Amino acid sequence: MKTYHPLIQPALALAFTGLLLGCGSDSSDTPTPVSISTTASYHISATNLTNSQPLSPFLVTLHQSGGLWQVGETASNALEILAEGGDSSALAANAEVMASVADGAPLMPGESSEQVLSYQGEAHLFSFVAMLVNTNDAFTGLTQLDLQSLAVGDSIDLQLPVYDAGTEANTERAGTIPGPADGGEGYNGSRDDKLDVVTMHPGVVSADDGLSQSVLLQQHKFANPVVTLTITRQE
Amino acid sequence: MKLSTISLLLGASMTSQLAFAQDIDIKVQNLSQGLYFTPLVIAAHNDSGYLFELGQSASGELQAMAEGGDISGLVNIANSIGANVIENPAAGLLAPAAHTSASVMTTDGNMYLSVSAMILPSNDGFVGLDRWPIPAAAGTYHIYLNAYDAGTEANNELVVDGSGAPGVLGIPAAPGMDAGSGGSGVTSTEQNTMVHVHRGNLGDDDLTSGHSDLDNTVHRWLNPVAKLTVTVK
Numbered sequence: 001m002k003t004y005h006p007l008i009q010p011a012l013a014l015a016f017t018g019l020l021l022g023c024g025s026d027s028s029d030t031p032t033p034v035s036i037s038t039t040a041s042y043h044i045s046a047t048n049l050t051n052s053q054p055l056s057p058f059l060v061t062l063h064q065s066g067g068l069w070q071v072g073e074t075a076s077n078a079l080e081i082l083a084e085g086g087d088s089s090a091l092a093a094n095a096e097v098m099a100s101v102a103d104g105a106p107l108m109p110g111e112s113s114e115q116v117l118s119y120q121g122e123a124h125l126f127s128f129v130a131m132l133v134n135t136n137d138a139f140t141g142l143t144q145l146d147l148q149s150l151a152v153g154d155s156i157d158l159q160l161p162v163y164d165a166g167t168e169a170n171t172e173r174a175g176t177i178p179g180p181a182d183g184g185e186g187y188n189g190s191r192d193d194k195l196d197v198v199t200m201h202p203g204v205v206s207a208d209d210g211l212s213q214s215v216l217l218q219q220h221k222f223a224n225p226v227v228t229l230t231i232t233r234q235e
Numbered sequence: 236m237k238l239s240t241i242s243l244l245l246g247a248s249m250t251s252q253l254a255f256a257q258d259i260d261i262k263v264q265n266l267s268q269g270l271y272f273t274p275l276v277i278a279a280h281n282d283s284g285y286l287f288e289l290g291q292s293a294s295g296e297l298q299a300m301a302e303g304g305d306i307s308g309l310v311n312i313a314n315s316i317g318a319n320v321i322e323n324p325a326a327g328l329l330a331p332a333a334h335t336s337a338s339v340m341t342t343d344g345n346m347y348l349s350v351s352a353m354i355l356p357s358n359d360g361f362v363g364l365d366r367w368p369i370p371a372a373a374g375t376y377h378i379y380l381n382a383y384d385a386g387t388e389a390n391n392e393l394v395v396d397g398s399g400a401p402g403v404l405g406i407p408a409a410p411g412m413d414a415g416s417g418g419s420g421v422t423s424t425e426q427n428t429m430v431h432v433h434r435g436n437l438g439d440d441d442l443t444s445g446h447s448d449l450d451n452t453v454h455r456w457l458n459p460v461a462k463l464t465v466t467v468k
Binding site: 071161162164171172195197201203213224 | 334453
């Protein structure tokens with residue numbers, strides 16, 4: 001059984017780190033609940049907090065087990081496709097995904113979007129993912145958030161950081177970034193990043209901040225967090 | 236008499252901590268893409284001690300850790316106050332994205348957890364946790380850690396052999412073997428000489444000259460830089 005505990009003590013985490021970030025996939029022993037097949041319906045609201053990083057249409061999923069990525073582990077091809085090109089369809093097609101909804105359009109800086117995700121049965125592990133499109137392979141999200149203890153009518157607020165898929169070097173060169181800052185290539189199956197595992201993203205440098213080869217400019221820089229997410233259980 | 240007993244009980248029930256011994260597992264993961272952690276010191280201790288304090292001058296022991304990765308002084312401090320100390324659980328460097336784990340049975344009264352390790356390459360940067368109250372309730376807790384600056388050395392970003400000694404200006408090593416040389420130095424002063432949140436490496440895109448010996452596409456970071464998973468059993 002997967003459990004996500006920052007929710008239980010956000011005040012402590014905030015006090016000592018200044019940031020409460022959704023991520024991870026950690027195990028702990030919790031009693032297995034009596035299995036009653038019920039319909040759960042979650043209202044999702046996401047806001048893009050960046051200055052000039054449109055997000056690819058976000059994907060939200062429910063799983064019974066597993067997640068979309070794990071920090072320190074190699075990215076799946078499906079995650080690579082999302083992180084390099086913004087296409088979430090391969091992630092949604094994963095056999096462990098019991099229900100999913102993809103937003104209909106990119107989420108522009110400063111904008112919010114809402115979706116409803118429902119499933120009849122036992123699938124409590126929630127994930128959210130979207131690419132920062134003016135990057136080589138940066139994405140934001142959280143995975144394996146256990147919503148089992150979220151009561152109908154209750155909601156939780158989360159702030160999401162930026163991860164690096166580890167599948168494409170952060171060259172920021174012309175032709176390598178699919179977003180409007182470049183209009184370059186999205187997914188490319190070759191892996192040439194420094195470390196072929198998912199980590200936190202170090203941020204984009206930009207030409208204005210000392211990377212002369214970069215097509216990015218000062219406005220494309222970001223800091224954590226980049227998304228605020230509210231999940232409300234409706235049913 | 237009865238009143239004071241009741242208030243003591245209330246006081247005890249309102250805190251989330253436990254003064255008695257606890258069996259805990261600790262996992263530290265390096266979340267960064269290009270930073271290494273030098274040997275970690277993890278201490279469960281009472282309320283009389285700390286490894287570092289934000290906004291205060293670094294101790295000599297903290298400086299030795301932050302500038303050169305030497306945790307022996309901090310370990311001595313922790314031992315001197317009866318802390319339960321985990322010393323260097325990764326047996327050396329903790330590489331980008333790597334993790335290490337350890338277990339400890341805390342002594343009665345050691346209700347706080349502190350962590351520190353130098354980050355490389357940096358002049359005097361370190362990852363830290365300052366006096367996290369260990370919860371009484373069994374469960375798994377996640378804590379995200381920031382990178383701090385000891386405030387004891389100018390962040391000139393030049394890799395210099397032997398500069399791990401306290402007071403010797405420079406970055407002692409870039410374990411990823413991905414730093415340059417020949418930089419002119421980013422700065423020769425440190426404005427905030429107290430322990431503070433690290434502003435990050437600057438780096439540049441010239442590995443043979445420029446201001447910095449660091450690579451701006453490799454050695455920068457955004458907080459958090461580490462994740463601590465604490466399981467209270």
